[in-house]
Amino acid sequence: MTEPVGIRVDMPSWLRSNVGLAAVLVLIGAVCAVGAAVSDRFLSFNNFLNVFEQTTDLALVSIGQTLTILSGGIDLSVGSLISLASCLTSGLINNNPDRIIPVVLSVLALGTLVGFVNAGLVVVLRVHPLIVTLGMGAVLQGVTLLYALGPVGRVPRGFNFLAYGRVYGLPLGATIAALLCLLIALVLRYLPLGRQIYALGDDANSARLVGLRRTRILMLVYGTSGFCSAATGLYLAARFGVGQPYTGVNYTLASITPVVLGGTLLSGGRGGVVGTLLGAFLIALLNNLLNFMDVSKHYQLVAQALIIILAVSVYVERRRMA
Amino acid sequence: MSERLTTSVELARSDAPSWSVRTWLDRFGMVLILPVLLGIGGIISPAFVSPDNLSNLLLQFAPLAIVAMGQALVMIVHGLDLSVASMMATAAVIATSLSGSAGGVVAVFAVALLVAVAIGLLNGFLVTKRQVSPFLATLATMILLQGFRFAYTQGAPSGNVPTLLRTLGAGKFHGIPYNTLVLLALAAVLAVLLHRSAFGRRIFIVGGNPVTGRLFGIRSDLVATACYVISSCLAAVAGLILSGYVGLVDNWVGQGYELDSIVACVVGQVSLQGGRGSILGALTGAGMIVVIANEVLLLGVPIQVQLIIKGAVIVIAAALYAGREIGPDH
Numbered sequence: 001m002t003e004p005v006g007i008r009v010d011m012p013s014w015l016r017s018n019v020g021l022a023a024v025l026v027l028i029g030a031v032c033a034v035g036a037a038v039s040d041r042f043l044s045f046n047n048f049l050n051v052f053e054q055t056t057d058l059a060l061v062s063i064g065q066t067l068t069i070l071s072g073g074i075d076l077s078v079g080s081l082i083s084l085a086s087c088l089t090s091g092l093i094n095n096n097p098d099r100i101i102p103v104v105l106s107v108l109a110l111g112t113l114v115g116f117v118n119a120g121l122v123v124v125l126r127v128h129p130l131i132v133t134l135g136m137g138a139v140l141q142g143v144t145l146l147y148a149l150g151p152v153g154r155v156p157r158g159f160n161f162l163a164y165g166r167v168y169g170l171p172l173g174a175t176i177a178a179l180l181c182l183l184i185a186l187v188l189r190y191l192p193l194g195r196q197i198y199a200l201g202d203d204a205n206s207a208r209l210v211g212l213r214r215t216r217i218l219m220l221v222y223g224t225s226g227f228c229s230a231a232t233g234l235y236l237a238a239r240f241g242v243g244q245p246y247t248g249v250n251y252t253l254a255s256i257t258p259v260v261l262g263g264t265l266l267s268g269g270r271g272g273v274v275g276t277l278l279g280a281f282l283i284a285l286l287n288n289l290l291n292f293m294d295v296s297k298h299y300q301l302v303a304q305a306l307i308i309i310l311a312v313s314v315y316v317e318r319r320r321m322a
Numbered sequence: 323m324s325e326r327l328t329t330s331v332e333l334a335r336s337d338a339p340s341w342s343v344r345t346w347l348d349r350f351g352m353v354l355i356l357p358v359l360l361g362i363g364g365i366i367s368p369a370f371v372s373p374d375n376l377s378n379l380l381l382q383f384a385p386l387a388i389v390a391m392g393q394a395l396v397m398i399v400h401g402l403d404l405s406v407a408s409m410m411a412t413a414a415v416i417a418t419s420l421s422g423s424a425g426g427v428v429a430v431f432a433v434a435l436l437v438a439v440a441i442g443l444l445n446g447f448l449v450t451k452r453q454v455s456p457f458l459a460t461l462a463t464m465i466l467l468q469g470f471r472f473a474y475t476q477g478a479p480s481g482n483v484p485t486l487l488r489t490l491g492a493g494k495f496h497g498i499p500y501n502t503l504v505l506l507a508l509a510a511v512l513a514v515l516l517h518r519s520a521f522g523r524r525i526f527i528v529g530g531n532p533v534t535g536r537l538f539g540i541r542s543d544l545v546a547t548a549c550y551v552i553s554s555c556l557a558a559v560a561g562l563i564l565s566g567y568v569g570l571v572d573n574w575v576g577q578g579y580e581l582d583s584i585v586a587c588v589v590g591q592v593s594l595q596g597g598r599g600s601i602l603g604a605l606t607g608a609g610m611i612v613v614i615a616n617e618v619l620l621l622g623v624p625i626q627v628q629l630i631i632k633g634a635v636i637v638i639a640a641a642l643y644a645g646r647e648i649g650p651d652h
Contacts, residue, residue: 076581125641128594134581135640138633145626253404253461266455298477301469308462313452 020263020271023311024278027261028285035289042292051284053171056163057232057239059280060177061251062258063184064228066276067221069259070188072201072268073122073129075222078229078255080140081114082248085233087144090153090243097156104234111230114140115222122222123215129222137252144245151242163239173235180231181277184224188272197221202269257304258283261311282307352591353602356609363617370620377497379616381567384501385410386582387608388560390590391512392553393583394604398516399529399546400596401449401456403553406583408467409438410561410576415471417562418481418571427486434558441467442554446547460550464580471573479571491566501563508556513601525549530597586611589639610639 035042061078068075085107092103114136121132165172188194196217200207208214232251237243256266261279264271286307290300363370389406396403413434420430441463448459483491493500516522527535528542535542560579565571590607592599614635618628 121637125637127637127640128588130594131585131588131640132637134585135633135635135637138636139630140633142626142629142631142633145629146624253464256458256461260455260458266457296473298469298472301465301472303469305462305464305466305469308458308465309448309454312454312458312462313448 020275021278024262024275024282027307027311028278028282031282031285031289035285035292038289039292042289047288049169049171051281051288052174053164054288055277055280055284056171056173056177057235057251058254058258058283059174059181059277060228060232060235061255062276062280063177063181063273064225065255066259066262066264066271066273067184067197068129068225069256069264069266070201070268070271071197071218071221072204073133073218073221074256074266075115075118075133075225075229076130076252077114077118077133077136077140078225078232079248079250079252080137080144081111081226081229082233082236082251083243083245084140084144084147084248085111085230086237086240086247087148087152087233087243087245089234089237090155090241091148093153093155093159095154095156097158100156100159107234108227108230111226111228111233112223113226114229115224115226116219118226119215119218119222122218141245141249148243148245151244153243155237155241160238160241163235173238176231178277180228181273184273193217193220198269200268257308261308349600350602352606356606356613359610359613359617363613363620366617367620370617373497375616377494377499379612380502381492381494381499382616383609383612384499384505385560385564385567385576386579386586386612387505387605388508388556388563389576389579389583390586390604390608391509391601392556394587394590394592394599394601395512395516395525395549396456396553397529397584397587397592397594398525398596398599399549400532401529401546401549402460402584402594403445403550403557404457404460404580405441405445405464405467406553406557406560407576407578407580408464408471409441409554409557410564410579411573412437412467412471413558413561414483414565414571414575415475415479415573417483417487417565418479419474421481421484427484430484430487430562431559434562435555438554438558439551442551443547445550445554446543449550450543450546468573475573477573479573481571483565483569483571487562487566488569489566491563492569501567504559504563508559509601509605512552516601521545521548526597582611583608585636585640589636 032043041047061082065075065078088107088110089103092106093099118129118133118136121127121136122129125132162173167175188197196207196212199210199212200214200217204214229248229251233243233248236247240247258276258279259271260266261282262271262273262275262277264275283304286303287300290303295303360371360376369375389410393403393406416434416437417430420433445456445460445463448454448462449456452459454462490500490504495503516525524535524540524542524545527538527540528545532542557576557579561576565575568575586607587599587604588594588607589610590599590603590605592603592607611632615628615632618631623631
C-alpha cells in the first residue's frame, strides 16, 4: 500500500492506468466515425484544429482539477475564480496595452494564491476540500460581484490573439494548454512530487506514515489548480473581449467531466492529465459533431450526459476484468 | 436478528445506552444553535423576531429543508445527490406545462413523482450496479434532466403555476405556512423511517460499515437505491412547493439547492463519509442557512457581501462541527 500507484510496471497496473486513455480514444474514434458519415468536412484537418481551439477553456481548467482529484480532494472554487480572473483582466487592463503584462502576471499570481489559501484551510481547519473550496467559491463570487455587477472593462485589440491567434497554424491558447498538460504529465510521472500526489490520493494514512509532507503537496496541487483557473479566466476575457462576473459559473462542475472521462478516479490516486486533455477534446468533438448534425443545443446536454454515463459504466466493466 | 442490528447500529453511532443529559445534548444539542441565531437576529433588529418575519422565515425554510432531508439519507448511505436542483426545476416545469390539464394538481404531483422515481432509480442503478461514483452519477443525471428540460421548453417555459400549488407554496394558515405543515409531516415520516425502523438501521449499516452489512445479509444495493429514489421524490415535492412560492417558473427553479442542501447536512453533522447523521441535523442545518441568509439581508449589506459571509460561514461551521470526525488526514 505504501508504493504509489501509477508507477508500478507490472501488467495489471499498466492495464489499469491505461484503460481510461483507451476508452476515451475508442469514444473519440466512434465520434469520428459517425462524423465521417455525416459530413466530409468533419474529418478535415481544419475542423480538427477548430475543435482543438474550442477545447482550450475546458482543458485548462480541468488539467488543474485533475491534480486536486488525484490528490484525493476536489476544487469547487474554479468557476468563481475564473469569473474573478476574467473580470480583473479586462477591468484592470481597460484597453491599455501597456498594462497587459503586469495584469496577466498578477492575475495568474492571484489565482495561485487562492489555491494556496484553499490548501491552507484544508490543512489547518481539517475540513474536507469539498466544503472548503465550496465556501471559497461563494466568497470569490461575492468579491467578483463587488468588483463588477456586469461586463467590465475592455481588452485591447491585440489581446484576443490569445484566444484566436494561430502560431505556425496551431491555435495559441490550445497549444499552451497542451504544453502545460505535457509538463504536468512529465512531473507526475518522473518527479518524486508527482508520485507523492498519487500516494497521497491513494492512501492518505500510509502517505503520512512514510513521511510525505501533505501540506506542501496540497499547496502545490491547489496552487496549480488556481493557476489554471486564472489562466482560463484570461483566455475567456481574450475570447469575449470583456470580463463578465458569471462567465465561469458553469465550469465548476463541467471541469470534473473531462477528468473522469479521461480515466481519473474521483476517489483519487489513479489517473492522469493526458486522459483529461483527451476527455476535454472528446466533449468539444461531440458538440462539434452535433453542430454538424444540426442538433439543437438543448439536446447537446442530453448527449453529453449519456456519454458520461456510457464512459464511466464502461470503465467499471474493464476495471473488473483488469 | 433485529436485536443484533440494533446493537451494531448503536455501536456504530457510539451512543451510550443510558439517557443521561450528556447523550441528550450530543443528539439534540445542535438544535440550540437556532434560538441563539434568532436571538442575534433580534439584537440586530427587533423586527427580525416579529411573528410576521418568523413566519416568512418558515416559508423559505420548507423547500430547502425538504431537499436537505433527502440529501441526508443519501449521504448516510455514503452517497451524494447533485441532481436534486435539476429535479426541482424539472418538477416546476412539469407543474406549469400540466396546469391546464384536467387532473390539475394531482396530475402534476403524479407526473413529477414518476419522473423523480425514474431519476432516483437511474442514480441508484449507476451507483450500485455500475459502481459509478455518486458525485459523477448524479452529476450526469443532473445534466440529463437539464437537457431534456431545455429541449422540452425550448429554453422558455410557459404556462402558469396552478393556484393550489401557489397556496401550498406561499399560503398561510393562521400565520403558519402550509408548506411548513407539509415539511413537518414529511419530517415525521422520515424521522421514524430513519431512526425507528429496520430499514433505517440498514441505511446506517450500509453507509457506515458495508462489510458488516453484507455479513448480515443486507441487500445494500436495494437500500442505497431506495435512498436515491426518496431523495429525488423529496426534491420533486420541494420543486413544486418552491415554484408555488416564487409564483413563476423558469428553467432554473431551485438553482444552488444541490450545494446548499449538502452544506445544510454537513453543518447538521451528517457525515460526508457515510454512516452518521439525522433528520434533525438536516433540518437544523437548513434552518441555519435560512436564518443566517436573512440576518445578513437585515444588516442591509449588499448581496455580494452576503455571498462572502455565506462562504465564510460554511467553512467555519464545517470546521467547528465536522472537523473532528473527518480526522487529521482529511
